[in-house]
Amino acid sequence: MDEYIKVGDLRKRYTMGTLEVSAVDGVTFSVRKGEFMGIMGSSGSGKSTLLHMLGLLDPPTKGTIAIDDKDVISLSESEKGMFRLSRFGFIFQDYALVPELTAEENVSLVAMARGEGPESYSRRSRQLLSQVGLGDRMAHLPSELSGGEQQRVAIARALINTPEILFADEPCANLDSTNSRAVLDLFQTINQKMNLTVIMVSHENWHMEYFDRVIRLRDGKIHEDFRPEKTEAATSPLRL
Amino acid sequence: MFNDLRVSAFLATRSIQRGGRGRNAMYIIIIALVLTNMIFLPSVIMGAMDVYYEQTIDYISSDVIIKPPEDVRYIDDVETLLATVNRVPGVVRASARYPMAGSIDFEDKNVAMKIDAFDPRDETEVTLFHKHIKDGDFLGSGDRDQIIIGSLVAGEKDDTGEFYASLGGATVGDSVSVRYANGVVREYRIKGIINTKSYQADYMVFVTKDEMDAVTGPGGAQATEVLVKTISNEDAPLVKKRILEFGVGENVKTWEEALPDVVSESIESFAIINMISVFGGLVIAVVLIFIMTTIKTFNNRKQIGILKAIGLKKSIIINSYVMQVIFICLIGAIVGSLLLGAMVLTFTTYPIEFPDGNVTPIVTWAMIVENTALLFISSAIAGFIPAWRVTNEGILEAIRGG
Numbered sequence: 232m233d234e235y236i237k238v239g240d241l242r243k244r245y246t247m248g249t250l251e252v253s254a255v256d257g258v259t260f261s262v263r264k265g266e267f268m269g270i271m272g273s274s275g276s277g278k279s280t281l282l283h284m285l286g287l288l289d290p291p292t293k294g295t296i297a298i299d300d301k302d303v304i305s306l307s308e309s310e311k312g313m314f315r316l317s318r319f320g321f322i323f324q325d326y327a328l329v330p331e332l333t334a335e336e337n338v339s340l341v342a343m344a345r346g347e348g349p350e351s352y353s354r355r356s357r358q359l360l361s362q363v364g365l366g367d368r369m370a371h372l373p374s375e376l377s378g379g380e381q382q383r384v385a386i387a388r389a390l391i392n393t394p395e396i397l398f399a400d401e402p403c404a405n406l407d408s409t410n411s412r413a414v415l416d417l418f419q420t421i422n423q424k425m426n427l428t429v430i431m432v433s434h435e436n437w438h439m440e441y442f443d444r445v446i447r448l449r450d451g452k453i454h455e456d457f458r459p460e461k462t463e464a465a466t467s468p469l470r471l
Numbered sequence: 472m473f474n475d476l477r478v479s480a481f482l483a484t485r486s487i488q489r490g491g492r493g494r495n496a497m498y499i500i501i502i503a504l505v506l507t508n509m510i511f512l513p514s515v516i517m518g519a520m521d522v523y524y525e526q527t528i529d530y531i532s533s534d535v536i537i538k539p540p541e542d543v544r545y546i547d548d549v550e551t552l553l554a555t556v557n558r559v560p561g562v563v564r565a566s567a568r569y570p571m572a573g574s575i576d577f578e579d580k581n582v583a584m585k586i587d588a589f590d591p592r593d594e595t596e597v598t599l600f601h602k603h604i605k606d607g608d609f610l611g612s613g614d615r616d617q618i619i620i621g622s623l624v625a626g627e628k629d630d631t632g633e634f635y636a637s638l639g640g641a642t643v644g645d646s647v648s649v650r651y652a653n654g655v656v657r658e659y660r661i662k663g664i665i666n667t668k669s670y671q672a673d674y675m676v677f678v679t680k681d682e683m684d685a686v687t688g689p690g691g692a693q694a695t696e697v698l699v700k701t702i703s704n705e706d707a708p709l710v711k712k713r714i715l716e717f718g719v720g721e722n723v724k725t726w727e728e729a730l731p732d733v734v735s736e737s738i739e740s741f742a743i744i745n746m747i748s749v750f751g752g753l754v755i756a757v758v759l760i761f762i763m764t765t766i767k768t769f770n771n772r773k774q775i776g777i778l779k780a781i782g783l784k785k786s787i788i789i790n791s792y793v794m795q796v797i798f799i800c801l802i803g804a805i806v807g808s809l810l811l812g813a814m815v816l817t818f819t820t821y822p823i824e825f826p827d828g829n830v831t832p833i834v835t836w837a838m839i840v841e842n843t844a845l846l847f848i849s850s851a852i853a854g855f856i857p858a859w860r861v862t863n864e865g866i867l868e869a870i871r872g873g
């Protein structure tokens with residue numbers, strides 16, 4: 232399981248007129264199962280592009296991605312969709328919850344789409360929402376929740392289909408430090424208790440204390456690949 | 472597949488329940504009005520046409536009309552023809568018309584027109600003139616020096632508002648002088664004034680067949696048409712077919728076939744006006760639904776992108792919008808039908824007074840079903856296109872650009 236996700240010479244090139252931008256420029260690495268990995272780097276260094284390729288949202292220009300020894304790049308669009316629905320969880324900077332659905336319904340929707348029965352999905356969404364600390368907010372609409380609360384609903388939504396890998400692109404960008412910490416603590420707990428692989432993009436250096444491993448990009452290339460030292464602050468206050 | 476529809480229905484239901492009720496109510500009302508508008512004008516036109524058709528059957532042609540073959544002026548041996556037709560199953564009675572051109576003089580007025588004749592016994596079973604005598608009486612068999620005239624022929628003392636030349640207020644008991652085309656001149660007493668509300672019927676005058684025989688002289692009056700009344704609910708084309716099977720060699724037409732070309736042409740014009748009004752309604756509905764869905768989907772771009780990123784199928788998302796459109800149309804159609812029902816009820820109780828009759832709008836189920844189906848199909852397409860367009864946008868563009 233040392234090479235759960237295997238990335239080989241991954242590239243993404245954008246052509247804008249005559250100008251060529253190598254957003255990701257020959258990246259090779261592998262991720263262990265259960266690793267909490269941070270992708271860091273300055274703005275424009277290619278973090279999001281890399282994450283999108285790993286999450287099968289954007290096809291690479293060149294290179295290979297294998298998950299569990301399965302080549303995922305050659306999957307069809309609908310197979311990729313199924314793959315994302317059943318094996319990945321996504322959290323974005325914008326929570327983008329469905330505005331007409333309550334917190335509980337937003338979470339349930341994804342399980343429903345996978346064909347789960349109403350009893351099972353509503354029980355599990357309630358459970359997950361309680362675990363992210365929103366037990367008393369389940370019937371609220373997104374407009375009735377704070378940013379941090381909405382992001383926690385999005386996290387519950389990402390977890391409802393018991394994914395193997397959780398992708399997060401700057402999930403704390405719109406949150407204050409208290410809420411950011413709550414989200415990161417949650418990630419850490421999920422990562423540890425559920426042995427979930429977490430790949431998270433961040434450009435905040437203090438987030439590093441949560442990561443098992445950091446890949447730092449510069450101009451689309453891996454500039455650094457290291458394991459930060461763990462500090463006390465990173466121990467989870469939440470129970471899952 | 473079924474599960475996908477369940478998810479779409481869930482999204483659609485919640486969106487209708489919680490997403491801008493006022494706006495949805497407005498869409499529903501507009502759809503209801505569009506449907507009402509699509510059906511109401513045609514229903515009034517149909518009502519007016521129905522009045523005209525009824526008048527045609529009641530006074531002008533009856534259910535089936537027999538005329539001489541083309542290029543022949545008179546029906547040959549009308550007595551035998553009448554006897555034959557009266558034996559045909561489904562026929563109540565046949566009545567022949569024996570016209571001659573002429574002019575009527577009353578005081579200083581003169582009207583040139585066709586003087587028609589019939590056998591009153593036959594005629595009362597075929598047309599409804601005898602039931603619409605405003606003043607005086609209908610002709611009796613054997614009446615010789617009497618005439619009945621239409622109310623438009625009689626006219627008013629003050630005839631400035633009249634469209635046709637009239638006798639300027641002739642009344643029952645007045646004496647008129649008729650000069651026939653063959654030179655014969657007769658004095659008649661006005662026995663009755665016909666008032667049917669039909670322009671055509673109220674501009675006719677009649678004497679008895681016996682009188683016309685005498686006016687014509689040797690050989691007797693010549694018939695130009697035979698009006699045939701069928702028993703009620705009998706299919707006119709069927710009776711026509713039977714008449715032909717009985718060996719009638721004349722020109723046999725159902726009342727519908729006998730309608731003058733002008734009428735058939737105006738029916739066509741009505742159909743075109745109708746189509747334009749239906750099309751106009753549809754355009755409003757399509758534009759409305761298109762804008763509605765475009766706004767909705769565009770506002771939800773980012774959310775749609777993320778749902779797709781999570782792995783929800785495009786079809787689930789598109790269908791959720793199409794279902795909302797269908798729901799709005801469904802409720803709109805129900806409200807529209809109720810509105811129409813109320814309008815029809817109102818106008819049945821208080822008919823629209825047209826000069827030639829009281830018109831009640833006629834709404835058939837076929838009209839409602841047809842127009843609702845048209846509305847549904849065009850609205851579903853109008854909702855599908857923007858939903859499809861936004862949903863087909865790349866996931867990343869949607870997430871970034873929202």
Ligand SMILES: Nc1ncnc2c1ncn2[C@@H]1O[C@H](COP(=O)(O)OP(=O)(O)OP(=O)(O)O)[C@@H](O)[C@H]1O
Binds near residue numbers: 247273279281
């Ligand atoms: N759709 C695109 N078309 C053209 N160029 C693009 C596109 N997407 C990204 N790029 C370019 O690729 C490079 C990397 O972009 P990317 O979004 O991965 O950066 P990032 O590290 O996530 O930055 P940030 O921290 O600002 O989010 C940038 O130079 C960007 O301009």
Ligand SMILES: [Mg+2]
Binds near residue numbers: 278279280
């Ligand atoms: Mg980024």
